[in-house]
Amino acid sequence: xxxxxxxxxxxxxxxxxxxxxxxxxxxxxxxxxxxxxxxxxxxxxxxxxxxxxxxxxxxxxxxxxxxxxxxxxxxxxxxxxxxxxxxxxxxxxxxxxxxxxxxxxxxxxxxxxxxxxxxxxxxxxxxxxxxxxxxxxxxxxxxxxxxxxxxxxxxxxxxxxxxxxxxxxxxxxxxxxxxxxxxxxxxxxxxxxxxxxxxxxxxxxxxxxxxxxxxxxxxxxxxxxxxxxxxxxxxxxxxxxxxxxxxxxxxxxxxxxxxxxxxxxxxxxxxxxxxxxxxxxxxxxxxxxxxxxxxxxxxxxxxxxxxxxxxxxxxxxxxxxxxxxxxxxxxxxxxxxxxxxxxx
Amino acid sequence: xxxxxxxxxxxxxxxxxxxxxxxxxxxxxxxxxxxxxxxxxxxxxxxxxxxxxxxxxxxxxxxxxxxxxxxxxxxxxxxxxxxxxxxxxxxxxxxxxxxxxxxxxxxxxxxxxxxxxxxxxxxxxxxxxxxxxxxxxxxxxxxxxxxxxxxxxxxxxxxxxxxxxxxxxxxxxxxxxxxxxxxxxxxxxxxxxxxxxxxxxxxxxxxxxxxxxxxxxxxxxxxxxxxxxxxxxxxxxxxxxxxxxxxxxxxxxxxxxxxxxxxxxxxxxxxxxxxxxxxxxxxxxxxxxxxxxxxxxxxxxxxxxxxxxxxxxxxxxxxxxxxxxxxxxxxxxxxxxxxxxxxx
DNA sequence: CTGAAAGCGCTAACAA
DNA sequence: TTGTTAGCGCTTTCAG
Numbered sequence: 001x002x003x004x005x006x007x008x009x010x011x012x013x014x015x016x017x018x019x020x021x022x023x024x025x026x027x028x029x030x031x032x033x034x035x036x037x038x039x040x041x042x043x044x045x046x047x048x049x050x051x052x053x054x055x056x057x058x059x060x061x062x063x064x065x066x067x068x069x070x071x072x073x074x075x076x077x078x079x080x081x082x083x084x085x086x087x088x089x090x091x092x093x094x095x096x097x098x099x100x101x102x103x104x105x106x107x108x109x110x111x112x113x114x115x116x117x118x119x120x121x122x123x124x125x126x127x128x129x130x131x132x133x134x135x136x137x138x139x140x141x142x143x144x145x146x147x148x149x150x151x152x153x154x155x156x157x158x159x160x161x162x163x164x165x166x167x168x169x170x171x172x173x174x175x176x177x178x179x180x181x182x183x184x185x186x187x188x189x190x191x192x193x194x195x196x197x198x199x200x201x202x203x204x205x206x207x208x209x210x211x212x213x214x215x216x217x218x219x220x221x222x223x224x225x226x227x228x229x230x231x232x233x234x235x236x237x238x239x240x241x242x243x244x245x246x247x248x249x250x251x252x253x254x255x256x257x258x259x260x261x262x263x264x265x266x267x268x269x270x271x272x273x274x275x276x277x278x279x280x281x282x283x284x285x286x287x288x289x290x291x292x293x294x295x296x297x298x299x300x301x302x303x304x305x306x307x308x309x310x311x312x313x314x315x316x317x318x319x320x321x322x323x324x325x326x327x328x329x330x331x332x333x334x335x336x337x338x339x340x341x342x343x344x
Numbered sequence: 345x346x347x348x349x350x351x352x353x354x355x356x357x358x359x360x361x362x363x364x365x366x367x368x369x370x371x372x373x374x375x376x377x378x379x380x381x382x383x384x385x386x387x388x389x390x391x392x393x394x395x396x397x398x399x400x401x402x403x404x405x406x407x408x409x410x411x412x413x414x415x416x417x418x419x420x421x422x423x424x425x426x427x428x429x430x431x432x433x434x435x436x437x438x439x440x441x442x443x444x445x446x447x448x449x450x451x452x453x454x455x456x457x458x459x460x461x462x463x464x465x466x467x468x469x470x471x472x473x474x475x476x477x478x479x480x481x482x483x484x485x486x487x488x489x490x491x492x493x494x495x496x497x498x499x500x501x502x503x504x505x506x507x508x509x510x511x512x513x514x515x516x517x518x519x520x521x522x523x524x525x526x527x528x529x530x531x532x533x534x535x536x537x538x539x540x541x542x543x544x545x546x547x548x549x550x551x552x553x554x555x556x557x558x559x560x561x562x563x564x565x566x567x568x569x570x571x572x573x574x575x576x577x578x579x580x581x582x583x584x585x586x587x588x589x590x591x592x593x594x595x596x597x598x599x600x601x602x603x604x605x606x607x608x609x610x611x612x613x614x615x616x617x618x619x620x621x622x623x624x625x626x627x628x629x630x631x632x633x634x635x636x637x638x639x640x641x642x643x644x645x646x647x648x649x650x651x652x653x654x655x656x657x658x659x660x661x662x663x664x665x666x667x668x669x670x671x672x673x674x675x676x677x678x679x680x681x682x683x684x685x686x687x688x
Numbered sequence: 689c690t691g692a693a694a695g696c697g698c699t700a701a702c703a704a
Numbered sequence: 705t706t707g708t709t710a711g712c713g714c715t716t717t718c719a720g
Contacts, residue, residue, distance in 0.1 A: 003713090005712095005714085006714065006715095007713080015690075015691085016690070016691045017691090017692095017713090017714080017715090018691060018693090018716080019689090019690060019691075021714065022689095022690090022716095027715085028715095028716085029689060029690090030689070030690080031690090034690085048455075049459070049713090049714080050400075050712090050713055050714070051459055052396055052399045052460070052461055052712090052713080052714095053400055053696090053713035053715090054713080054714055054715080055396045055696095055714095056396045056397055056400050056696050056698090057695085057696055057713080057715050057716085058696085058714085058715070059696075061396070071415075071421050071424060071425060072422060072425060072623075074416070074418070077415050077416050080415060081442065084442060093456065094440075095439060096438075096440045098425065098428060112437065114392075115392050115395055116395050117394075117395075224623065224627065260629070279416075280624045280627070283568065283597055283598075283624070283628070284627070284629075285629035347697090349696095350697065350698065359706075360707045360708075361697090361699090361707090362698095362699075362706075362708075363707075364698095365699055365700090366699090366706090369698090369699075371699085372699095372700090372706095373705060373706090378705085378706080393697090393698085394696090394697055394698070396696090396698095397697035397698045397699090397712090398697080398698055400697080400698075400712050400713070401700090401711085401712055402699070402712085
């Protein structure tokens, strides 16, 4: 069960290791006859390249690293799936890391990926400011693209969605359903997703003259539990809003659950919206109206940007201006809101 | 931004590369004074080991590979999280692969991991028979432990739960709630989870004299969609069962949803149970009664077995008998069943 | 078109 | 205790 090396193939084929290398990596001119002999020898011995040796020599690993805030958030796993798929088409592997929503762990993960010589990194930074240093330091050494979230003080490629435009759709839809006041439940404003979504929410509610009480903006984290807590606070408070806008579906799931627990009718008494369109949004009671991000396109674009950056000659140093690509997501209307709801 | 090598550290510290290596990897005797000098030099230059070079030299990568059937199944992501955590404590990294429930992709992933010289592999085989060859071939070359699922015709370590015992608890509970007939919704019997769970279901329903109609065993895949389809079939059929036992929570989520859509009361008319206790089980309407697997212990045990196998001297070849470790999972009673349900 | 040889960065004998 | 040296398996000049 010893590992087959290029030397053994060379011996069997009666050529030098250089020739074997040339045949197997498809570089350099080799006569057809020799090619056949080498291939046959490799086949017979069950030769497989040693990616480690190749990486040491080439300082390329055909591996891309990806760092997400939390692998247990279905939105991110879905993104990961799409990225992996897109990379597969280019014959690259994905090295996945979970930052556990902790900038320190995230920084360590990024350093590890650099040390491991990945060819590029896709990261969805977990913190809007604290992630900055590590992300920028990494981007100075390798092609890097930020996905979905964006961290301030960095200049790297980014691909995601136009959160402000999405929120405009959400607010218009709620208004159409009769909302006159609204609450926002998000995570602490330490990542761009929440920031942008909140900005969009705030902006459009002003324009539509939808009231937002000062204590109707609740910030915690992206979790079901936080959604439940926040909703309880809103409902127990003096004057519950007509609508609760959530920064992601996990929160919204918690919110609708809490509403049920409090005997508050959704969407009759209060409308609820989510963001991301994870699979479970559809399964909630009532099913969640939410914002669908074009994950596949986002992933494809990220991989494309990475490939482009890698192809770039000059290496790091003076780089071309970075690209910011935002898709406009679409509203998915379901039972947790009133306007245009499908007939029951 | 060039990479700092051991040679540069050596030069700066005025010692040989061997000494630097000894200091940094903590092997071999070095005088305290030299140690300090080397460490300072390394620090100042911002030295980081090159894991690739180290791996080539040592044929150890401090990386463990993990292959799961589907990264979008919350149960597996949770398992992954726990494994990663356990590995972190040993200073190892995790290389995660998604087999997309396809034995062929799975085989390729396993081969890739072997080629990449991971130190060991944790795999939850996606198919009960077709995964066999690749898993065994891999296990012949590296420490390997199967997690949760087990594939026939292999002899490797395994850690998971006692599905039969779990199903006994489930059936007893349903009986207590008054069930006289039951249906089983699972995936095609091509993986051990379903097989064992079905066996346990069948066995205990006989003992309890719970009727199982021939056409009340529905096999598809582990997905919400299949749960919905299967439930529709059961409810539209002539004589719906008192209870629907599902092989995992995703299926159960689909089943309860379909029941609601059909206006069938859960648990009043039909009781429903899941398996895995994913986070969303709690959020369903009604919340799912399900089986909780001790994921953290499973993960810890798998990592321990791997470490033990790696420590094994003789290398592969004549191996000690493999270990099969099964935990007895616990029933989590919620609103989708009748007996012992918490007061509303 | 092919082979010889150098070397990617690191570690483990073996010497001193 | 420290240095010298020989590779791990592969690719790539540079000669031939």
